[in-house]
Amino acid sequence: MPILLRNLLDMKIFSAGLRAAMIAGLAGETFDLLVIGGGITGAGIALDAASRGLKTALIEMQDFAAGTSSRSTKLIHGGLRYLKQMEVGLVMETGREREVLHRNAPHLVVPEKMLLPLVKDGTYGPLATSFGLWVYDVLAGVKDGEQRVMLTKDQAIAQEPLIRQDILEGAGLYIEYRTDDARLTIETIKTAVAHGAVCLSYAKAVEFEYNERGKISATQVHDQISGQTFAIKARKTVNAAGPWVDKVREKDSTAPNSNKHLHLTKGVHIVVPFERFPARQALYFDVPDGRMLFAIPRQGITYLGTTDTTYQGDIQQPQTTEMDVSYLLRSANWMFPSLHLGPKDVISSWAGLRPLIHEQGKSPSELSRKDEIFISEGGLISIAGGKLTGYRKMAARVVDKVVRKLHKRYGTPEKESFTQQIPLCGGDFAGGGSEAVKVLLASLAVVAQPLGLSTQYVEFLGFNFGSNAPLILNKILELRPAEPNTDSAALKAEIWYCFHYEHVQNLADFFIRRTGRLYFQRDRLTPMLRPAAEELANLLAGGPALADQMLAEFDREYQAVLNFAQVPALA
Ligand code: FAD
Numbered sequence: 001m002p003i004l005l006r007n008l009l010d011m012k013i014f015s016a017g018l019r020a021a022m023i024a025g026l027a028g029e030t031f032d033l034l035v036i037g038g039g040i041t042g043a044g045i046a047l048d049a050a051s052r053g054l055k056t057a058l059i060e061m062q063d064f065a066a067g068t069s070s071r072s073t074k075l076i077h078g079g080l081r082y083l084k085q086m087e088v089g090l091v092m093e094t095g096r097e098r099e100v101l102h103r104n105a106p107h108l109v110v111p112e113k114m115l116l117p118l119v120k121d122g123t124y125g126p127l128a129t130s131f132g133l134w135v136y137d138v139l140a141g142v143k144d145g146e147q148r149v150m151l152t153k154d155q156a157i158a159q160e161p162l163i164r165q166d167i168l169e170g171a172g173l174y175i176e177y178r179t180d181d182a183r184l185t186i187e188t189i190k191t192a193v194a195h196g197a198v199c200l201s202y203a204k205a206v207e208f209e210y211n212e213r214g215k216i217s218a219t220q221v222h223d224q225i226s227g228q229t230f231a232i233k234a235r236k237t238v239n240a241a242g243p244w245v246d247k248v249r250e251k252d253s254t255a256p257n258s259n260k261h262l263h264l265t266k267g268v269h270i271v272v273p274f275e276r277f278p279a280r281q282a283l284y285f286d287v288p289d290g291r292m293l294f295a296i297p298r299q300g301i302t303y304l305g306t307t308d309t310t311y312q313g314d315i316q317q318p319q320t321t322e323m324d325v326s327y328l329l330r331s332a333n334w335m336f337p338s339l340h341l342g343p344k345d346v347i348s349s350w351a352g353l354r355p356l357i358h359e360q361g362k363s364p365s366e367l368s369r370k371d372e373i374f375i376s377e378g379g380l381i382s383i384a385g386g387k388l389t390g391y392r393k394m395a396a397r398v399v400d401k402v403v404r405k406l407h408k409r410y411g412t413p414e415k416e417s418f419t420q421q422i423p424l425c426g427g428d429f430a431g432g433g434s435e436a437v438k439v440l441l442a443s444l445a446v447v448a449q450p451l452g453l454s455t456q457y458v459e460f461l462g463f464n465f466g467s468n469a470p471l472i473l474n475k476i477l478e479l480r481p482a483e484p485n486t487d488s489a490a491l492k493a494e495i496w497y498c499f500h501y502e503h504v505q506n507l508a509d510f511f512i513r514r515t516g517r518l519y520f521q522r523d524r525l526t527p528m529l530r531p532a533a534e535e536l537a538n539l540l541a542g543g544p545a546l547a548d549q550m551l552a553e554f555d556r557e558y559q560a561v562l563n564f565a566q567v568p569a570l571a
Contacts (some may be wrong), residue, residue, distance in 0.1 A: 012500040014193045015346060017539070023223060025244045027230040031198075032412065033059045033262035033402055034204045034219055034234035038070035040181065040210060040388050042420075043188035043199075044395030050195035051422060053057060054406070057232055058197060059221055061204035061337045062316070063509045064189050067242045069388065069512050071318075071352025073269065073294055073305055076109050076389045077176045078140045080116075080132065080284070080461035081123075081292065088139065090370055094389040095140020098177045100420055101184075101392070107437050107466035108184055109177045111146065113172065113281045117156060117163050117335070118170040122286040126150070129172045136219065146265055160280055162336045176282065179274050182513035183464060186502055186506040188391075192427040193267045205450075208237070208252055208378065214536055216252070216414065225505070231403035235410065237384040242350065243315045243353040253379030262384055263358035263367055264315070268324040269305030271348040271519060277302035277332070277339055287331035293367060298458070299520045301347070304328050308364045311353055317536040318351040321565045325349070348522040348561045367495055373398060380407075394421050426466030437462065440469065447473050452486050464515060465497070472497045491528055492535050499539045507533060507554035529554065 012018075033049045035042045037537050038060025047059040060066075072470035078095030101109040116133075118126050133148035142148075149172075151159060156171035163171075207220040209231065218233045239248045246262050246284050247253040279302050283295045307324050316523040322343075329341045356367040371386030371394045381401060386394045396417035423429075429436035441462045448458045453476075461469040475493035476486065483489040498504040498514045510532065511516045517525055529551060 001329055014503050015500045016503045026057055026232050027075040027197055031055045031234040034232050034237045035240055037240035038064040039067045040185045040240045040391045040429050043185045044391040045238055045240055045398050046192035046197045047188050048395040048399040048417050048419050049194045050197035056197040058199040059203040059303045059567055060201045062202050063513055065185035065513050068352045069185045072181045072388050073352045074179055075176055076179050076180050091137040093393055097389050105424040106433050107463050109179050111175050112178045114174055114176045114284055115160055115281055116284050117288050118169045118171055119167040120259055123292055126170055132310040133172045133174050146175045148172055149429045157191040164335055164337050183317045184357055187426050212375035237380055239380055243355045245382050245384045249382055252376050252378055252380045255376040257315050264311045264353045264358050265364035266318050267308055268320045268351045269303050269330050270325055270346045271301050272302045272345045274300050274302055276345045293331055301520055304332055308362055318353050320349045320351045324562050348519050355384055390435055427466040495535045507550045508557050
């Protein structure tokens with residue numbers, strides 16, 4: 001039976017206002033498990049562990065999802081290209097996960113038609129594509145009615161008139177799932193919290209303490225907001241630090257200097273207005289250098305990506321270069337020649353780092369996306385590699401190891417993972433699936449439209465916050481007598497919700513990782529910034545000075561998405 005988490009809605013247990021109490025709780029207890037890293041990998045582990053009854057803590061040195069987990073292509077996909085690399089197991093696992101994640105968060109993991117144009121001398125020929133997509137459907141257990149369809153050249157042109165026609169031979173049309181990576185992470189964190197985990201952002205693991213057996217017994221944590229340091233005691237510690245996995249391993253004096261290490265590759269996405277790239281559906285297309293790119297229309301924009309280049313710079317702020325942008329524009333113009341996209345069309349961007357495991361002699365695109373677990377003498381369990389799509393399975397594998405060790409040493413009960421049956425926060429839909437999301441959108445519209453809120457805003461609320469969207473709508477109604485401007489009431493209501501239920505600490509948390517607005521609506525952000533800063537400063541019990549400080553900090557992020565470095569990308 002699925003576990004419903006309505007009770008979390010009544011408890012503001014994850015409020016940013018409770019930070020001091022959370023730190024006191026973390027410092028005073030001994031946990032079964034401490035997870036370092038609040039990206040999707042750490043979030044999944046915290047949920048799996050807490051739901052199996054382990055006393056679990058998670059620390060994240062930035063905001064939740066501020067690393068790679070807010071900078072991906074935002075697809076829950078089986079990875080068609082891994083089939084070409086014969087990674088059948090990976091395709092099967094991630095393919096099947098799509099259905100599980102859709103069931104547990106239907107508002108966030110949404111089926112989306114993907115068109116794969118077949119071009120002369122392209123990556124996939126017509127027969128190979130037809131067979132490959134069929135195998136893909138079978139491996140991923142795709143249900144009837146959603147299986148792939150092969151299109152002739154004329155049908156492909158009718159489906160997507162923007163594709164260049166001189167080299168077109170046909171197309172494959174198949175189902176993938178789109179998501180919002182940062183929201184998937186925060187909803188997973190909230191679900192872990194609802195199961196008893198304590199999850200704290202802006203808290204950095206800086207040093208390990210060892211017991212008399214040489215095992216890690218505590219982690220020194222630096223509170224990035226207050227500047228204080230405190231220790232968290234835990235019987236087991238997992239390093240889920242994504243691109244920082246090696247950095248955290250370096251803090252462990254017992255970790256061997258092994259030949260297994262990360263190979264970071266950078267992936268850039270650029271955003272253009274939908275009118276400049278009016279794609280009728282998502283596309284996965286060949287480009288001249290033999291790679292394939294995605295073009296994904298959503299919320300009035302189309303985003304394009306990604307690059308894949310070895311990266312050795314600053315991990316926290318991977319930068320988009322002019323070369324990255326011109327590569328993506330050139331590639332899009334090659335396949336969609338009528339677009340004539342230029343640098344001025346780019347209205348936002350993001351760059352992320354893939355935490356892959358190094359393999360001698362392989363190029364970035366050839367490196368496996370499989371995950372691996374390393375365990376040090378001191379007991380630090382590090383997980384690296386993997387994909388957003390497979391996070392639930394990865395988490396179960398890590399927690400299986402933790403549970404076995406805890407049982408052996410402390411007699412802790414050995415419970416199996418059951419996250420397959422746990423709806424994520426916001427995914428609490430009676431009946432489930434896309435139909436239930438439609439019902440939610442219709443009921444939100446009944447209240448929102450008389451207030452003058454647009455259909456697009458209703459969709460934004462429904463797909464972003466799922467079954468918690470009515471909380472925001474109710475707050476808008478509550479604020480309206482004093483705040484007759486509906487847009488302004490809506491912004492205040494969202495901030496109220498994200499502060500009390502989603503642990504928002506600053507404007508970047510809100511505009512990037514809770515609402516995606518810096519990426520998808522940057523051109524409409526300016527009038528929202530000061531009111532948002534003032535509202536959040538109020539909730540944080542700070543004055544106008546805090547609002548000004550937050551605005552200045554956010555301005556750096558606001559500029560960075562269009563500030564492209566001139567240095568050449570490392571090959
Ligand atoms: P992260 O999200 O980086 O999380 C690690 C966290 O650890 C960070 O937030 C960091 O701040 C924190 N941390 C580090 N050190 C410390 C410390 N000392 N103390 C406390 N916290 C610390 N996968 C898909 O399935 N679908 C896709 O469409 C897809 N597209 C991608 C596109 C690109 C360009 C990239 C780069 C990746 C893509 N992926 C995709 C892969 C997927 O995004 C990653 O596998 C996943 O997000 C990694 O999550 P993570 O939690 O391991 O790492």
